[in-house]
Amino acid sequence: MRDSPAMECPFKSGDEPAYYGSYLAVDKLLELQTPLSLTEGKLGAHDEMLFIIIHQTYELWFKQILHELQACCEVLGKPSADDDGPDMNVVVHRLKRIVEIWKLLNHQVDVLETMTPLDFLDFRSSLEGASGFQSTQFRQIEATLGLRMENRFRPDYYKHTEIGGFKPADLKVITDAEQETSLLKLVEQWLARMPFFDETFWKGWDEKGGEPARGNGQRFWNKYRKLYDASLSDRDEKADLLGKFDETFFKTGAGDFSPAALRAALFIMLYRDEPLFRLPFALLNSLIEIDEQLANFRYRHLQMVRRMIGTRIGTGGSSGEQYLQGAVNKNYVYKELAGVITYLIERRNLPQLPKRLHQALRFSGRGD
Numbered sequence: 001m002r003d004s005p006a007m008e009c010p011f012k013s014g015d016e017p018a019y020y021g022s023y024l025a026v027d028k029l030l031e032l033q034t035p036l037s038l039t040e041g042k043l044g045a046h047d048e049m050l051f052i053i054i055h056q057t058y059e060l061w062f063k064q065i066l067h068e069l070q071a072c073c074e075v076l077g078k079p080s081a082d083d084d085g086p087d088m089n090v091v092v093h094r095l096k097r098i099v100e101i102w103k104l105l106n107h108q109v110d111v112l113e114t115m116t117p118l119d120f121l122d123f124r125s126s127l128e129g130a131s132g133f134q135s136t137q138f139r140q141i142e143a144t145l146g147l148r149m150e151n152r153f154r155p156d157y158y159k160h161t162e163i164g165g166f167k168p169a170d171l172k173v174i175t176d177a178e179q180e181t182s183l184l185k186l187v188e189q190w191l192a193r194m195p196f197f198d199e200t201f202w203k204g205w206d207e208k209g210g211e212p213a214r215g216n217g218q219r220f221w222n223k224y225r226k227l228y229d230a231s232l233s234d235r236d237e238k239a240d241l242l243g244k245f246d247e248t249f250f251k252t253g254a255g256d257f258s259p260a261a262l263r264a265a266l267f268i269m270l271y272r273d274e275p276l277f278r279l280p281f282a283l284l285n286s287l288i289e290i291d292e293q294l295a296n297f298r299y300r301h302l303q304m305v306r307r308m309i310g311t312r313i314g315t316g317g318s319s320g321e322q323y324l325q326g327a328v329n330k331n332y333v334y335k336e337l338a339g340v341i342t343y344l345i346e347r348r349n350l351p352q353l354p355k356r357l358h359q360a361l362r363f364s365g366r367g368d
């Protein structure tokens, strides 16, 4: 019996019989490891092979991460992207995959650390001028996630094209990626258009509260601010935190997030148990986790560099350890989103939502 098309081997291409090596271009792939210390068929520096393979596997996974990120941007870029259906499900699924890939990439540092500093010195001098700093795909990932040039540690490093910097063609790829609408921007816009503060949901809610109704769920936020105030302990800097609460959610917003977007993020985090908020919450959580895994990479890489070259300057010409420490501290992408967590209160003290909104959040028709 012939296999139906759906059951065909995934390694099959065209009319040729399927074959593992051809489908995956294994021969080509295995030709791509060419250590500079290879002389007369012998490896002059045994660990150079490990060094090359580790970097190449990083680049392959970077390619996959970019593939996932671009797909997420496409979905979120649709004006009609739904919040509780297949669109959001796909985005969350892809972001969770990115988190798992980063975990794997961070684990790979352990393998690289089996190389000793002396093993590295056997071939380090031949790398002069080249550095992971120049990984175009790494920079594209940062830009697509939403890391802006002016928010980086030492932004001046990035634009130079002398030794240790980028080739002009690579610099263009990076600058172009920075011009695209980033995932951060798309998420910001999606949050800002959350419809749950439409006055139709809130009419008549908590009228005994004594505050005049000002629309856009303002009565909710007046009440919430009081609850937040009451939740703070004597050891918290109350005035400071309340001042930041007002700034963040009602005046300037924070970073690239508008006040409306951050209110929506806080609301989703507070009422994450409502069925309709499960996917939006998973999306926010995945973004924060990607940022955390990226920071973990920077930190693991920094530790490894300390062990490998101490405080010497990098082959890319930066100050090495010092530069990397600065990047660890500064180059977060979703810091402001994670910052919303500062303003959570205990679940048991959360105000009950208006009946209409509650129903709308339970897939039972919106607003009636």
Ligand code: HEM
Residues within 6 Å of the ligand: 054, 055, 058, 059, 112, 120, 130, 131, 132, 133, 134, 135, 138, 298, 301, 304, 305, 308, 309, 313, 314, 315, 316, 317, 318, 319, 320, 321, 323, 324, 327, 328, 331
């Ligand atoms: C022996 C191993 C390694 C050493 C000693 C090392 C050293 C360094 C140093 C000193 C820098 C700062 C720029 C410079 O002046 O060169 C740097 C940047 C960087 N390296 Fe490595 N590296 C190693 C392995 C790796 C690996 C396996 C990757 C994986 C792709 C990697 C990715 C990066 C990235 C992405 C940066 C830029 C970090 C940022 O700007 O936040 N490095 N590396």
